[in-house]
Structure formats: structure tokens, C-alpha cells
Amino acid sequence: xxxxxxxxxxxxxxxxxxxxxxxxxxxxxxxxxxxxxxxxxxxxxxxxxxxxxxxxxxxxxxxxxxxxxxxxxxxxxxxxxxxxxxxxxxxxxxxxxxxxxxxxxxxxxxxxxxxxxxxxxxxxxxxxxxxxxxxxxxxxxxxxxxxxxxxxxxxxxxxxxxxxxxxxxxxxxxxxxxxxxxxxxxxxxxxxxxxxxxxxxxxxxxxxxxxxxxxxxxxxxxxxxxxxxxxxxxxxxxxxxxxxxxxxxxxxxxxxxxxxxxxxxxxxxxxxxxxxxxxxxxxxxxxxxxxxxxxxxxxxxxxxxxxxxxxxxxxxxxxxxxxxxxxxxxxxxxxxxxxxxxxxxxxxxxxxxxxxxxxxxxxxxxxxxxxxxxxxxxxxxxxxxxxxxxxxxxxxxxxxxxxxxxxxxxxxxxxxxxxxxxxxxxxxxxxxxxxxxxxxxxxxxxxxxxxxxxxxxxxxxxxxxxxxxxxxxxxxxxxxxxxxxxxxxxxxxxx
Amino acid sequence: xxxxxxxxxxxxxxxxxxxxxxxxxxxxxxxxxxxxxxxxxxxxxxxxxxxxxxxxxxxxxxxxxxxxxxxxxxxxxxxxxxxxxxxxxxxxxxxxxxxxxxxxxxxxxxxxxxxxxxxxxxxxxxxxxxxxxxxxxxxxxxxxxxxxxxxxxxxxxxxxxxxxxxxxxxxxxxxxxxxxxxxxxxxxxxxxxxxxxxxxxxxxxxxxxxxxxxxxxxxxxxxxxxxxxxxxxxxxxxxxxxxxxxxxxxxxxxxxxxxxxxxxxxxxxxxxxxxxxxxxxxxxxxxxxxxxxxxxxxxxxxxxxxxxxxxxxxxxxxxxxxxxxxxxxxxxxxxxxxxxxxxxxxxxxxxxxxxxxxxxxxxxxxxxxxxxxxxxxxxxxxxxxxxxxxxxxxxxxxxxxxxxxxxxxxxxxxxxxxxxxxxxxxxxxxxxxxxxxxxxxxxxxxxxxxxxxxxxxxxxxxxxxxxxxxxxxxxxxxxxxxxxxxxxxxxxxxx
Numbered sequence: 001x002x003x004x005x006x007x008x009x010x011x012x013x014x015x016x017x018x019x020x021x022x023x024x025x026x027x028x029x030x031x032x033x034x035x036x037x038x039x040x041x042x043x044x045x046x047x048x049x050x051x052x053x054x055x056x057x058x059x060x061x062x063x064x065x066x067x068x069x070x071x072x073x074x075x076x077x078x079x080x081x082x083x084x085x086x087x088x089x090x091x092x093x094x095x096x097x098x099x100x101x102x103x104x105x106x107x108x109x110x111x112x113x114x115x116x117x118x119x120x121x122x123x124x125x126x127x128x129x130x131x132x133x134x135x136x137x138x139x140x141x142x143x144x145x146x147x148x149x150x151x152x153x154x155x156x157x158x159x160x161x162x163x164x165x166x167x168x169x170x171x172x173x174x175x176x177x178x179x180x181x182x183x184x185x186x187x188x189x190x191x192x193x194x195x196x197x198x199x200x201x202x203x204x205x206x207x208x209x210x211x212x213x214x215x216x217x218x219x220x221x222x223x224x225x226x227x228x229x230x231x232x233x234x235x236x237x238x239x240x241x242x243x244x245x246x247x248x249x250x251x252x253x254x255x256x257x258x259x260x261x262x263x264x265x266x267x268x269x270x271x272x273x274x275x276x277x278x279x280x281x282x283x284x285x286x287x288x289x290x291x292x293x294x295x296x297x298x299x300x301x302x303x304x305x306x307x308x309x310x311x312x313x314x315x316x317x318x319x320x321x322x323x324x325x326x327x328x329x330x331x332x333x334x335x336x337x338x339x340x341x342x343x344x345x346x347x348x349x350x351x352x353x354x355x356x357x358x359x360x361x362x363x364x365x366x367x368x369x370x371x372x373x374x375x376x377x378x379x380x381x382x383x384x385x386x387x388x389x390x391x392x393x394x395x396x397x398x399x400x401x402x403x404x405x406x407x408x409x410x411x412x413x414x415x416x417x418x419x420x421x422x423x424x425x426x427x428x429x430x431x432x433x434x435x436x437x438x439x440x441x442x443x444x445x446x447x448x449x450x451x452x453x454x455x456x457x458x459x460x461x462x463x464x465x466x467x468x469x470x471x472x473x474x475x476x477x478x479x480x481x482x483x484x485x486x487x488x489x490x491x492x493x494x495x
Numbered sequence: 496x497x498x499x500x501x502x503x504x505x506x507x508x509x510x511x512x513x514x515x516x517x518x519x520x521x522x523x524x525x526x527x528x529x530x531x532x533x534x535x536x537x538x539x540x541x542x543x544x545x546x547x548x549x550x551x552x553x554x555x556x557x558x559x560x561x562x563x564x565x566x567x568x569x570x571x572x573x574x575x576x577x578x579x580x581x582x583x584x585x586x587x588x589x590x591x592x593x594x595x596x597x598x599x600x601x602x603x604x605x606x607x608x609x610x611x612x613x614x615x616x617x618x619x620x621x622x623x624x625x626x627x628x629x630x631x632x633x634x635x636x637x638x639x640x641x642x643x644x645x646x647x648x649x650x651x652x653x654x655x656x657x658x659x660x661x662x663x664x665x666x667x668x669x670x671x672x673x674x675x676x677x678x679x680x681x682x683x684x685x686x687x688x689x690x691x692x693x694x695x696x697x698x699x700x701x702x703x704x705x706x707x708x709x710x711x712x713x714x715x716x717x718x719x720x721x722x723x724x725x726x727x728x729x730x731x732x733x734x735x736x737x738x739x740x741x742x743x744x745x746x747x748x749x750x751x752x753x754x755x756x757x758x759x760x761x762x763x764x765x766x767x768x769x770x771x772x773x774x775x776x777x778x779x780x781x782x783x784x785x786x787x788x789x790x791x792x793x794x795x796x797x798x799x800x801x802x803x804x805x806x807x808x809x810x811x812x813x814x815x816x817x818x819x820x821x822x823x824x825x826x827x828x829x830x831x832x833x834x835x836x837x838x839x840x841x842x843x844x845x846x847x848x849x850x851x852x853x854x855x856x857x858x859x860x861x862x863x864x865x866x867x868x869x870x871x872x873x874x875x876x877x878x879x880x881x882x883x884x885x886x887x888x889x890x891x892x893x894x895x896x897x898x899x900x901x902x903x904x905x906x907x908x909x910x911x912x913x914x915x916x917x918x919x920x921x922x923x924x925x926x927x928x929x930x931x932x933x934x935x936x937x938x939x940x941x942x943x944x945x946x947x948x949x950x951x952x953x954x955x956x957x958x959x960x961x962x963x964x965x966x967x968x969x970x971x972x973x974x975x976x977x978x979x980x981x982x983x984x985x986x987x988x989x990x
Contacts, residue, residue, distance in 0.1 A: 004581040006501055015902055015912050016511075086499040114724035141728065149755075176927065227662075229609030231638065280612065367862065407510055417510050 006085050007144035008109060011114065017107040018364075018413070022060055023175070025111055026168030027363070029064055030054070031175050032104035033162055033197030034184065035360055040160070044071035044127065045212055048191040054170055054177060055198050057091070061116050067161040070336035072126040075133045082109050082122055083146020083163070084137045098360045105389035108164060109146070110139050115167035119149055123161040132156040159472070164223065171198070175363050178203065181355055183361035186311035187400065188301055208310050217336060219299035220251040223287035226333035231284050235272040240477035242283075243268035246372075251335075252292040260286050262398060295335035297328045299404050308341040308398060315396055318343040320440055323398075324432040331419040338422065340429040342437055343396040354416075356400040362414055369415035371399035374426030383434035384441050399426060454492055461486045468488050501580050502639035505602060506609065513859075513908070517555055518670070520606055521663030522858070524559055525549070525672050527599035528657055529679065530855055532563035533686060534593050535655075539566035539622065540707055543686040549665055549672060550693050556611050557663035562656040567621040570628045577604050577617055578634045578641020578655070593855050597882060603659060604641070605634050610662035614644055618656040627651040665692070670858050673698065678849055678856035681806035682798055682895065703805050714794035714830060714899070716744040718782035722826035726779050730767040737770070737778075738763035746830075747787040755781050790830035792823045792931040796900050798854065803836040810891055813838040815935055818893075819927040826914040831898035833917065835924040838891040839931055846870075846886030850910075851895040857909055866894035866908035869921030878929035879936050894921060949987055956981045 010017060018028035030052055041048035046069060053065040073081055080087050085106045109120050120139075123384070125132030136150035170176060181195050185205035190212060195203040238245050246257035253260070261268040263283040264451055266275065275283070304313070308323035323341035330336070355362040355371045366372045376390025385392040407417040416422065461483060469479035505512060511525035525547055536543035541564060548560040568576055575582050580601045604615050615634075620627030631645035667673060676690050680700035685707060690698040714742065716729070733740050741752035748755070756763040759777040761770065770778070798806070803818035818836035825831070850857040850866045861867045870892055871885025880887040902912040960978035963969070969977065 003579070006581070009581055012900060013903075015904060020912055051866060084498070086501070086504055115720045115730075117723035117727050117772070117779075227609045228612035232612050233609075277612070365863070368860070390533075405507060408508075417515055 005142060005144050007106075007110065007139070007141045008083060010103075011110060011141045014107075014111055014114075017103065017111075019107065021064075022167050022169040023171050024364070025061055025115070025166060026054070026064065026170060027177055027180060029108040029112065029166060029168070030066065031180060031360070032108045033064070033066035033164075034181075034193075035098040036105050037066060037070055037160065038184075038188065038359070040073075041068060041070035041191075041478065042213060042215070043213075046070055047207065047212065048188070049207075050191065051179065051194040051196065052181065053196040056170055057165065060167045060169065061165055062170055064106060064164045064166070064168070065161060067159065068331065069159045072124045072132070072158045072160055073248045074126045074129070075124070075135075078122055078124060078133075078135055079137060079146040079148060082106060082120060083137055084144055085110075089236050095418075098358050105162070105439055108166075109137070110141065112164040112166035113139050116165045118165040119167060121161075121163040123154060125156050125158050127158045130357065135374075180361055180363060181205065181420060182314075183356075183363075184359075186314055186354065186398070187308070187356050187359045187361075189307055189310045191411040194365075205314070208314075209307070213303070214301050216301045216404075217298045219296050220249055221252050221317050221333045222252045222295040222330050222335060223290070223292060224252075226250075226284075226287070228281070228284050230333070231287075232280055235275060235280060238272045241268065242266055242270050242272055242274055245272045250287075251295050253287070253290075254293070256290050257291060261288055266391075294328055295330055297335075297337070299335055300328055300337045302337050302339050302400050303400060304400055305339075305341075308339060308400070310398065312341050312343040312398060315343050317345055317347070318396065319346045320344050322433050322436045322440070324429045324436070326425050326429050329421055329425050331407065331421045334403055334405045334407075336401060336406070336425075338420065338425045339398075339400040339402070340426065340433050341398035342433045343398075344350070344437060345394050345396070348386070348393050350388060351393055351395045352395060353391060353397045353399065357406040357408070357413065357416060358400070358402050359400070360413070362416075365409070365414040368409060370418040370423050371401065371416060371426060373418060374423050375399065375430060377423075377427060378430045378434065380434065383438040385434075385437075397430075400429075422431075457490060461490070461492070474476075497522045500637060500639050502601075502605065502634070502636045505580060505598075506605060506636045509602075509606055509609075512598065512606075512773045514602070514606040517662050517664040518666050519859070520558055520610070520661060521549070521559065521665060522670060522672055522675060524607065524659055524661060524663070525561065525679075526675060526855070528561035528659075529676075529688075530593040531600050532561060532565055532655070533679075533683065533854070535568075536563060536565035536686075537708060537710070540710075541565055542702065542705065542707065543683070544702075546689045546691065547672065547676065548691040551665055552660065555662045555664065556613075556660055557665055557979075559659045559661070559663075560656060562654065564652065564654045567619045567624075567627070567653045569621045569624070570619070571629075573617050573619060573628075573630055574632060574641040574643060575906065577601060577615060578632055579639055593853050600657070601634070601659075603972040604632070606634065607659040607661035608634050611660045613660040616658040618649060618651060620651050620653050622653045622824070629664055631648075642775050675856055675858060676700065677809075678851075678858075679854075681809055681849065681893070682803070682851050682854045682856075684802055684805045684845060700809070703809075704802070707880045708798070708802075709796050711796045711899070712793045714791050715744055715832060716828045717733070717747045717790040717825045718785070718787060718828065719747070719825045721745075721779075721782070723776070723779050725828070726782075727775055730770060730775060735767055736763065737761055737765050737767055740767045745782075746790045749788070751785050751787060755785055789823055790825055792830075792832070794830055795823055795832045797832050797834050797897055798895060800834075800836075803834060803895070807836050807838040807891065807893060810838050812840055812842070813891065814841045815839050817931045817935065819929050819931070821920050821924050824916055824920050826898075826902065826916045829898055829900045829902075831896060831901070831917065831920075833920045833924050834893075834895040834897070835921065835928050836893035837840075837928045838893075839932060840889050840891070843881070843888050845883060846888055846890045846892060848886060848892040848894065851893070852901040852903070852908065853897050854895070855908070857911075860904070860909040863904060865913040865918050866896065866911060866921060868913060869918050869925060870894065871926045872918075872922060873929065875929065878933040880929075880932075892925075894925075896921075897927050949985060951983060953982075953987050956985070956987070 019025040037050045038048050038201050049069040051067045055063045057063050119136040123134045132154045134152050134154045135148050137146045139146050173270050189208035192207045193205040246253045264286050266279050305323035305325050309321040310319035321343045325339045328335045328337045353375050380387045380392035401416055409415050465479050465483035514520045532545045533543050544564040550558045614631040618629045627649045629647050629649045630643055632641045634641050639957045684703035687702040688700040741748045759781050761774050796818050800818035800820050804816040806815035816838045820834045823830045824833045848870050852880055875882045875887035896911050904910050904912050960974050964974035
């Protein structure tokens with residue numbers, strides 16, 4: 001019997017991380033690199049500018065180059081960031097960012113090396129450094145680390161360029177790199193993206209706003225849904241008194257801390273490590289039943305209704321866009337926020353749902369995702385839309401779940417698990433959009449009705465003025481004046 | 496930036512391991528314990544005898560006790576087996592067993608502790624020891640280890656009993672512990688299983704055969720589908736000559752090793768570590784294109800057609816069972832075998848597919864599994880069956896994929912990824928069953944036709960004998976004799 005290394009484990013289970021078919025592997029590698037570039041630029045308050053270049057080389061080998069204008073990585077960190085799985089800054093951070101687990105890019109590096117046998121090239125200049133560096137790396141699976149096989153200085157602006165060669169298949173269509181970048185552009189109006197494939201016109205998504213998204217900050221776990229065992233672990237690793245623990249290591253409890261201590265009969269000055277199993281049980285029950293404040297929104301950075309509407313306006317042939325951002329809620333002690341959007345086309349195309357988690361498009365496994373379920377459970381007919389197979393016709397729909405810990409169904413991050421609170425929030429948000437859309441559609445209909453009514457009335461104005469002229473024996477000048485007065489009265493123009 | 500422990504990673508991503516809803520968590524915990532019990536008994540050549548007891552306690556807490564008659568575990572190994580993730584004997588073994596990754600039972604232990612806050616009780620007596628031991632354990636997530644909080648000697652037969660208390664929900668129906676054990680019983684006719692729930696009659700699945708399944712043995716990787724990078728790693732960690740490497744560290748190459756060396760121009764005496772990138776590339780291409788022997792079957796232990804038919808006979812209201820076991824094949828350098836079975840009911844119920852991987856029933860996510868896809872892609876009408884939504888009516892279907900490395904789509908091991916060779920083998924196997932079934936059904940139909948024909952002829956026998964009697968002026972004795980001769984001739988009985 002012996003221990004298995006994490007890289008060994010994933011090298012034999014690459015499909016868990018999205019590296020299944022050559023088609024999907026190429027998409028996943030691009031996705032991981034772009035996610036990292038967006039996160040690091042935002043961390044450094046730099047408006048992201050990212051280019052993706054894909055070049056089929058020979059046999060099944062495809063080269064992917066992703067270049068960014070972010071803050072770069074210091075040379076000593078490059079081998080770990082690109083060659084060590086479960087290494088990163090986000091896992092314990094408790095903030096909502098694209099990357100969470102320190103797995104993505106090192107998984108792409110591992111897949112690239114295992115499939116093509118070629119080393120990975122990373123060029124980086126950290127903002128604090130005068131010159132950049134270019135490294136050739138190969139991952140070493142048994143030790144979950146990377147070996148530098150070549151190093152040279154190089155001149156460049158700050159940022160990172162990563163070059164991967166891997167067995168991949170470049171395709172077009174709904175699960176292609178192009179479709180992925182189009183969907184990235186919708187929820188990142190502050191980013192400039194370009195996509196280059198040999199022999200084709202570069203595709204550029206221009207920046208639409210020059211404002212950075214709000215930066216999320218760390219937030220303590222919220223007690224609602226916090227597991228009994230997880231609370232025990234927290235209490236045992238804390239050195240505070242119970243009162244201080246409740247106030248400073250959990251969120252949402254602050255003003256209730258004293259009353260919770262009283263209700264459970266636990267001394268507020270007791271050390272957390274000294275609590276008996278029975279006392280912890282009482283404390284856990286009291287926390288579950290307490291009417292606590294919602295967790296602070298600050299660990300979450302939603303796109304906001306305006307941003308979503310702006311992004312949806314990138315879609316062609318849409319008449320209007322509507323969006324809704326919910327207040328934060330909690331699942332299993334973790335805050336999350338959902339946002340939804342609708343782009344109305346006025347046609348009767350089958351509805352299309354774009355799903356996002358922390359601003360990252362989810363392309364695969366829509367059927368098992370809570371966002372799809374929520375969209376299909378809405379009675380869209382109530383908002384004046386027809387509905388086929390659950391989704392409303394004539395709409396592009398957008399759903400976004402953002403959280404320091406999005407509950408994905410697997411490491412390949414394709415779909416979000418069905419927690420009932422998440423489903424509920426999504427449905428409320430879609431319904432809010434539906435009501436807004438109905439208001440817009442009803443108003444449009446009223447306006448159209450008014451226009452046709454006025455058009456109808458308009459044709460009688462000359463006859464009424466002529467009749468008045470005859471009855472009152474007015475001259476032609478007065479008849480015209482009467483006619484104009486009537487048009488004015490009805491808010492019409494004489495044409 | 497820092498490293499994240501494997502247990503920390505999975506404690507925040509419990510849904511990856513099948514611990515989502517309380518209902519599913521209970522099922523997963525039972526599954527992991529039963530899988531381990533079956534594997535360890537088989538390893539020790541003991542016919543498995545396993546009992547599962549489920550008792551709802553209070554609130555949402557459910558107690559699960561799984562007891563086996565296996566070889567037990569030595570005391571010093573108990574904390575690691577139950578409290579350390581990615582620890583085990585199978586990951587590098589290259590044989591087809593239920594457990595592969597050393598994750599399952601330690602994940603169940605972690606979930607139990609985090610959800611209920613209660614320690615885990617393990618009782619074990621190793622076959623080599625005189626007395627047993629009872630340990631109370633709690634897992635310690637940051638260090639991926641378990642702490643012993645209580646220890647006492649205890650008397651018992653060899654084997655293990657594990658007691659978990661966890662937040663769970665006991666249900667009936669298709670995804671229940673009962674349904675799971677029923678499906679385990681079908682593919683494990685050599686095991687005796689019992690299922691006990693307070694207040695209900697124990698459910699016992701009797702042993703049907705007293706023969707152990709063939710024990711799988713280790714087999715080297717097969718080159719077909721072996722990735723370029725994986726070959727580089729193998730060559731670099733070997734100290735052999737190229738010829739010896741090809742003959743002894745890969746399977747299926749032996750007789751071709753010399754000709755492959757010649758074709759690539761690589762000296763058969765060259766050390767593997769001294770090959771250039773270009774030479775490795777040539778070697779890889781030559782191996783991919785060579786007509787190699789199939790990998791040895793010995794790393795795989797299929798159930799066999801007889802076993803499957805026996806198992807399917809546990810199902811009530813079936814008329815006949817048919818099964819097919821394919822020869823082994825290869826995906827990505829890994830051997831696998833598929834088996835399928837059909838149980839014909841003669842009714843027009845909607846078809847039901849039981850999916851298995853290494854004799855473990857897969858209950859969730861049938862839609863994304865290659866086995867479902869294969870069953871639905873068959874034109875069952877060609878075999879005389881009607882077909883609704885892809886599956887044939889009137890049948891229970893069984894599919895089994897066995898391999899040292901089943902390509903699951905996620906750690907929760909719900910569905911098998913769609914590798915084209917696996918899909919192809921499954922379809923061929925289902926088709927073989929389909930043809931067998933058609934032969935049986937056709938024969939039945941012919942026999943029925945013959946019966947009705949004979950019945951029709953039978954009614955003329957007395958008249959023919961009477962007529963012959965008249966023509967030949969026979970006495971009554973002779974007429975009866977003639978009648979009996981005619982019945983004999985037609986293979987009918989005089990009734």
C-alpha cells in the first residue's frame with residue numbers, strides 16, 4: 001500500500017479535468033490560459049488585453065499561444081504555477097474568481113506534454129522587473145513539479161505568454177474556441193480579446209467599458225448550512241473565546257453572538273477548544289436556527305445589470321436586453337449571487353441559454369446544470385412568450401452564478417450542482433427578467449396600438465375641418481388653421 | 496501562493512466524489528464500503544459474505560454498518576486506509592478491481608465526520624492475528640490523516656466492520672441502497688449479501704455459485720494509444736536497452752520488437768535514456784502503426800456469459816437470459832473488455848439498462864454514459880424487438896466494462912467516457928446478444944407454429960384411421976393400432 005501523488009492521479013484521470021477528446025482538450029487548454037490571464041490582470045487593476053492564437057502544426061498536434069498584458073509572474077514562481085497541481089493563491093482566499101483550485105493551467109501543461117511530448121514555453125515579465133524571461137518547461141508527474149530545460153532573458157512588456165503544443169482538433173460551432181471567446185466577451189465588457197487562426201481574418205472583441213469590475217474581498221464562512229464537522233474543525237483550530245470566534249471568524253453572526261451564547265448556556269468567555277461535543281452540537285443548532293444577517297456581498301463581484309445588457313448587445317439581431325442581479329444568498333455556508341439576462345430577438349428562434357460561473361462560460365453538459373433546470377422550470381408563457389422543450393422561443397438567455405466556491409459537479413467545471421437555494425434564486429431572477437420583458441413588450445404593444453388608432457383618426461381630420469368650414473362658412477385659410485389645430489390636439493403631424 | 500492538500504481539496508469539493516444530496520451521500524457511503532469488502536475478500540480467495548445495516552437515528556443522521564468476512568486489515572494500516580485520501584494498493588497495480596484510486600472509503604469517512612461530527616468506528620481482525628481491534632477515528636483534513644481517539648481489543652472472526660454516522664436520507668426506488676445491492680447481486684453470483692433496515696424483513700441475496708472469479712494479474716501498458724509524452728516518461732525511467740524495453744515493459748510487442756527497431760533505424764542495444772527526441776518520435780509512430788498482439792486478458796476478470804445469465808435469472812418474470820463476453824481490446828494503451836446480457840420478459844415493458852464497471856453498478860448519469868449510448872444506437876428492430884427512445888422494449892439489458900483503468904467521467908464514477916473503441920465493442924456485443932435472442936425467439940416461434948400445425952393435423956387422425964379401417968375392412972383393434980401408428984409417425988400423443 002502506498003500514497004499516490006496528485007499529479008499521478010490526474011495524469012491517469014485526465015478526463016476529469018476536461019481533457020477527453022482532442023476537440024475538447026484544445027478548448028479546455030485555451031479556457032484555462034484565458035481564465036488565468038483575466039484573473040491576474042484584474043488582480044493588478046489592469047484592463048485585460050488578451051490574444052489567443054491557434055495553429056494546427058502536423059499530424060494531430062495544434063499549437064496554442066495565449067498572451068496577456070497582466071502583471072506577469074516572478075521567475076521563481078513560474079515552474080510551480082505551470083507545473084504543480086493544487087498550487088495557487090485562491091483556494092483559501094474565499095473570493096469569487098475564475099480560477100479556484102490551482103489545477104487548471106497545470107493540467108493543461110500536463111496534457112500538452114503527455115500528448116505531444118513537447119515542452120511548454122512560458123515568457124513572463126513581472127511588473128516589478130526590468131526584463132522578461134523565457135523558460136522551456138517539462139512537467140515531472142511523479143513529483144508534481146516542473147523541470148526547466150532552457151532559460152533565456154527576453155525583452156517584453158509586463159505580462160505572460162504561454163505556448164502549448166498538444167494533440168487537439170480545431171473546430172467551429174457551439175463548442176469551439178471561437179464560440180468560447182464570443183461568450184467570454186459577453187460577460188467581460190472591460191476586456192479586449194482577439195482570436196487568431198492562420199489563414200483567417202483575426203476576430204477582435206473591442207473593449208466596451210473602461211471600468212474594472214469591483215474587486216472581491218475575503219469573507220468568513222456563514223453559519224447557515226455550515227456542517228457540524230466543519231464547525232468542529234473551525235472551533236478546534238481557533239484560539240479565541242466563543243464570543244470572539246462568533247464575531248470575527250464567522251460572517252453574519254456579529255449582533256447575534258451574545259444572544260446565541262446565552263441561548264445555548266455556553267459562557268461567552270469559554271475557549272473554543274474547551275467546548276464539549278454536546279455544547280458544540282447546541283451551538284451548531286442555535287446557529288442554524290438563528291435569524292442571521294445575509295453574508296456580505298464583498299467576496300462576490302457580480303457583473304451587474306448594465307454590464308450584462310451591454311454584453312448581450314454584442315449579439316446581432318436583438319431588439320432589447322434586460323438583466324437582473326439578485327442580492328447575495330447562501331448555500332452550505334458559502335455566499336453566492338445569481339444574475340440573469342434576456343436578449344429579445346422578436347423572431348421565433350429556439351431559445352439559447354448562455355451559462356456562466358464566475359464570468360467563465362460553461363459549454364458542456366448543459367443538461368445536468370442547475371441553470372438549465374431553472375430556465376426550463378419557468379412558465380415563460382406568463383410573460384407572453386412561447387415555450388418549446390422548456391426554454392422560451394425568440395430569446396437569448398444568460399445565467400451567471402458567482403461565488404467564492406461555485407459548486408461544480410466535477411473538476412472539468414461544466415455544470416453547477418443543483419443546490420435548492422441556487423435553483424430558487426435563479427428562478428426568481430429569471431422571473432424578474434420575465435416581468436421586465438413583459439412590461440417592455442406590453443408597452444411596445446400599447447404604443448403600436450396607439451399608432452394604429454391615431455393613423456385611423458388621422459384620416460378623418462381633413463373631413464372634419466372641411467365640414468366645420470362649411471357649417472361655420474370659414475375661408476380656406478381658417479379651414480387649414482382648424483385642420484392644424486385638430487392635428488395638434490391629437491398629437492399628430494400634418495403630412 | 497501555496498499548495499493545497501488533497502483532503503482539503505476534496506473536503507471543499509465533496510460533490511465530485513458523489514456526496515451531493517443526503518440521499519446520494521448515503522448510497523455512496525454504502526457503495527464504497529461494499530466495494531472494498533468485495534475486493535478484499537476476493538484478493539484473499541474468500542467467498543464474500545457482506546451485511547449492510549442502515550438505521551436512521553435522529554434529525555438527518557443515519558448510521559451505516561457494513562460488515563464483511565474478508566481478511567481484515569492490520570491495525571497499523573487502519574488509520575491510513577480509512578483516513579488518508581489517495582492511499583491504497585491498486586493505483587499502480589494495473590489490474591481490474593472495483594476500487595482503483597484509494598479515494599472511496601476515505602471520502603466516505605470524511606463526509607461522515609464533516610456532516611455528523613461523529614467519529615468513525617472500525618473493527619478489524621487480520622487473518623494473521625489472534626484477536627481483533629476496535630478503533631474510533633476522526634479524520635484530520637489539513638494533514639490528510641486520521642487520529643485514533645479510542646482503542647480496545649475485541650474478539651471477532653477475520654474481517655472488517657465499519658460504522659459511519661452521516662447526514663443521509665434513506666429512500667426506496669431506483670437510486671436506493673436496496674436497488675444498489677440488488678444490482679450488485681446480479682454481477683456477483685459468488686457473493687452472499689444481506690440488507691437490514693430496522694423494522695423490515697432482512698433482504699438476503701443467497702450465493703449462487705461457489706467459484707471465485709479469476710484473479711486478475713498485472714499487465715504492462717499496451718502501445719496502441721499510448722501517448723507520446725507517456726512513452727517518453729517510460730523510456731526515461733527505464734534502464735534497459737530499447738529491445739529489452741519493448742519486450743518486457745510493453746505488452747503486445749514481443750515478437751515485433753526486432754522488426755520495429757529495424758524499421759526505425761534505432762539500435763536494439765541503445766539505452767532507452769539515450770534516445771533523441773526524433774528517435775522517440777519515430778519509435779512512437781512505428782508502435783502506433785504496428786500490427787501488435789492484443790493485450791493479455793489476464794489483467795481483466797470478466798464475469799463470463801454463464802455468470803451473467805445466472806445473475807440475470809435473479810430478475811423475476813423473465814423467460815430467458817442471453818450474454819456475450821468480447822475478447823479484450825485497447826483504449827489509450829489500456830486493455831478493457833466489455834460484456835453484455837439480455838433478459839427477455841415476453842412483455843412489452845420499457846427496456847431497462849443495468850450498467851456496470853468492474854462489477855460495480857452505476858446508478859447516476861445514465862444519459863452521459865457510453866453504455867447507454869451503445870444500447871440506444873443498436874437497431875433492435877432487426878432482432879424482432881420494438882424500440883422506444885432507443886432502448887428495446889420487453890428486455891432487461893446489462894452492460895459491463897471491465898479494465899484496470901475504467902475511463903470514468905468523474906471521481907463520483909457514475910458514467911464511462913465515450914472512447915470510440917469502447918463504444919464499438921459494446922455495440923458488437925449487444926448485436927451478438929441480439930442475434931442470439933433472435934435465434935431463440937425464431938426457434939420459439941417455429942416451435943409454436945409446429946405445435947399449432949400438429950394440433951391441426953391431430954384432429955384428422957381418428958377420421959383417417961376410421962376411413963382406412965373401412966377401406967381395408969379392419970377390426971377395431973387394428974383401427975386403434977393404425978391410429979396409434981399415425982400418432983407415432985407425426986410425433987403426437989393420443990390423448
